[in-house]
Amino acid sequence: MRVCFVGDSFVAGVGDETHRGWAGRLIARGIERGYALTGYNLGVRGDTSAMIRQRFEAECAARFPPGDHAVGVVFSFGVNDVIRWGAKPRVAVEDRIPNLAAILGAAGERNWPILMIGPPAIADDALNAELLELDAQMRAFCRSQMVPYLGVHEDLAGNDLWRREVAADDGAHPRAAGYDLLAGLASGAWDAWLQDVAARLEP
């Protein structure tokens, strides 16, 4: 099995002094549970939905061998879309869901199963309010496409450990304990999805 984790700095695990992030923890969890799983972390600092839309297909294709392998892609992005550079958000409100739609569409055409994890919370209440709205829109769109979606924003925004680590680090990224927490939130959806992906290998 080959699974790519595609997204932003949270996927890359920025801030985690063990350099594993939530993606690394979920990959190790899958291996521990007995899957012959190779996981690839394709999180990139600062990536918006528009940037991920540009690069993800070629990068995943280079990691998915032809033949009898089960493959899949876990996506997580959104925070960089709402971040301001100057007065404007990096991705305009009206372009965010179309970017998501293009990404899911391209992955769907390749027949790659998808799991979508929503954007986490950062140390900025105004941006968090916008992220909560984006989270709801992404969830609704994924549901319309029959793509499993796990929102984590609300849980993280209300979690003292997460808030404390993010505030103490750089205002956006937690450290190892925060990534433990996020991996824990995602573990149930990950286990179920991985089982579905593995089932594609059964004769």
Place this chain on the structure above:
Amino acid sequence: MRVCFVGDSFVAGVGDETHRGWAGRLIARGIERGYALTGYNLGVRGDTSAMIRQRFEAECAARFPPGDHAVGVVFSFGVNDVIRWGAKPRVAVEDRIPNLAAILGAAGERNWPILMIGPPAIADDALNAELLELDAQMRAFCRSQMVPYLGVHEDLAGNDLWRREVAADDGAHPRAAGYDLLAGLASGAWDAWLQDVAARLEP
């Protein structure tokens, strides 16, 4: 600082139940030593020098932001070049150094500092003899280009722990202790190179 680790399954850390590999260990070591380092693991299972030549530039460029950042690329490949598919090696002997030359040339044009780690040893004496020769050719070529090169093949081929883990796993990849060992072998060259890369940031 942004550093990409580009290579094959050994770079990806295949076989390591902790999903860090030697690259993950070196990145964590750099962070522990106080560098503001973001490391990206771009190892791909089965990748030959020809495949890396095709993909590395776009993938690294997507991870190196414009502006005042120190960037660098650590390469390691070679084992998949000598692996046989049928009677033939996956990359012909006469194409291996030209692929390396093209990779170093493209990175050099981008002004990306490079550290090259040689191919490790596997559980096949005939292929190891060929890898030892390739290791010497790669070292000589890198030296001619003033690119730092660290050979690890001989140390690993003669190491009981490495041989035992590789033989017990899939004949090619070690487990966590083997990756600890390889990271240890590479740590001196890594520390020195990282310091050089960081020095580019100084005013």
